Amino acid sequence: MNIYLDNCSTTKPREEVIEEIIYALREEYGNPSSLHKMGFNVEKKIEEIRNNIASFLEVNKDEIYFTSGGTESNNMAIQSIINKHNRIGKHIITTKIEHPSVLNVLKDYEEKGYDITYLKVNDKGLISLDQLKRSIREDTILIAIMHVNNEIGAIQPIWEIKKVLKGKNSRALIHVDGVQGFGKVHIDPKGWGVDTYSFSGHKIHGPKGIGGLYINKEIKLNPIIFGGNQERGFRSGTENVPGIMGLGKAVEIMEKNFEKEQNQVNGIKSYFIKRLGEEIDHIHINSPMNHKSSPYILNVSFEYVRGEVLLHYLEDKGIYVSTSSACSSRGTEKSHVLLALGLSNRMIEGAIRFCFSYENTKEDIDYTIEILKKSVEEIRQITMR
Numbered sequence: 001m002n003i004y005l006d007n008c009s010t011t012k013p014r015e016e017v018i019e020e021i022i023y024a025l026r027e028e029y030g031n032p033s034s035l036h037k038m039g040f041n042v043e044k045k046i047e048e049i050r051n052n053i054a055s056f057l058e059v060n061k062d063e064i065y066f067t068s069g070g071t072e073s074n075n076m077a078i079q080s081i082i083n084k085h086n087r088i089g090k091h092i093i094t095t096k097i098e099h100p101s102v103l104n105v106l107k108d109y110e111e112k113g114y115d116i117t118y119l120k121v122n123d124k125g126l127i128s129l130d131q132l133k134r135s136i137r138e139d140t141i142l143i144a145i146m147h148v149n150n151e152i153g154a155i156q157p158i159w160e161i162k163k164v165l166k167g168k169n170s171r172a173l174i175h176v177d178g179v180q181g182f183g184k185v186h187i188d189p190k191g192w193g194v195d196t197y198s199f200s201g202h203k204i205h206g207p208k209g210i211g212g213l214y215i216n217k218e219i220k221l222n223p224i225i226f227g228g229n230q231e232r233g234f235r236s237g238t239e240n241v242p243g244i245m246g247l248g249k250a251v252e253i254m255e256k257n258f259e260k261e262q263n264q265v266n267g268i269k270s271y272f273i274k275r276l277g278e279e280i281d282h283i284h285i286n287s288p289m290n291h292k293s294s295p296y297i298l299n300v301s302f303e304y305v306r307g308e309v310l311l312h313y314l315e316d317k318g319i320y321v322s323t324s325s326a327c328s329s330r331g332t333e334k335s336h337v338l339l340a341l342g343l344s345n346r347m348i349e350g351a352i353r354f355c356f357s358y359e360n361t362k363e364d365i366d367y368t369i370e371i372l373k374k375s376v377e378e379i380r381q382i383t384m385r
């Protein structure tokens, strides 16, 4: 039996996505830049997919750029914004709980002399809009804040940032890492006044190595990758056609099932929390409750247990979870997100992240709780001896 509860690290591609990728590799192998019919047909396909993704995001087709995924989109947005506005100022605002694809690029700029303000979060991982307002300066050029946190699921009030900026008369641009929100919770990048927004295919049951970036067409950024001028000159390099077609299929199905799957996952998460509370003591829920958290993510600390040990007990029984984010570490370092929440070492060491998908059933949760209960009891008996 395999119960996959690590859907924040990556998701299982849908069958239709796999079929679409195979079809793309087999049949649609023309280069979209070629002048002949084979190239033209592929180009047409790519443009249809761009159009569908734009319509899902409620933005214009020419505001979507394909990239190799969330990491590249975050890097491109941040670096292009800095390149464009470095004459206006060198101050950037972000949060302490961003993904490494944001934090590490900003760290690099910090070393080059940029001034970075890292907003604190409360014990549920939420920023304070007051602190944001106080942090904005005349030389602030960029505010980079993630929508949904990948370790605890906290949803930041992105829709308020533009209002705060207007109140301060600031021209700073807003970048949102949307990787864990895209296809999972309500999003409206243009309506919220976001300038750049990144997303990734493999978090929504699509392929790895493909994603995209929304760039508000009013802001006109310059590229950081140069070459054959693909993606309207912003991101050169022959297009990842199987990836784009797989992503297109994943978005098409996700859009159709969005509400149904979100409700289903919401039910699974609530049931999981209820059963956890009934069956296991000395636990602490690190994710915010209800609408302040993604229905897809739940972070729990099991006191007197080491997360890695519990992860392997569960794995032995076919249940797959994470201790912290799969892409930030191999689980050996303390999570910067849990540290920012102010959790004690004991709570951080005992933290496990459960990430759900539409494939999880109530029976999966019952089995997981049963194994969790046994494993936690066994580990505690050994460690508390």
Ligand SMILES: Cc1ncc(COP(=O)(O)O)c(C=O)c1O
Pocket: 008, 009, 068, 069, 070, 071, 072, 074, 099, 101, 146, 148, 149, 150, 177, 179, 180, 200, 201, 202, 209, 211, 325, 327
């Ligand atoms: C919040 C967040 N941003 C960015 C990324 C990076 O995305 P990708 O794996 O597509 O590079 C991830 C991946 O885990 C993520 O969770």
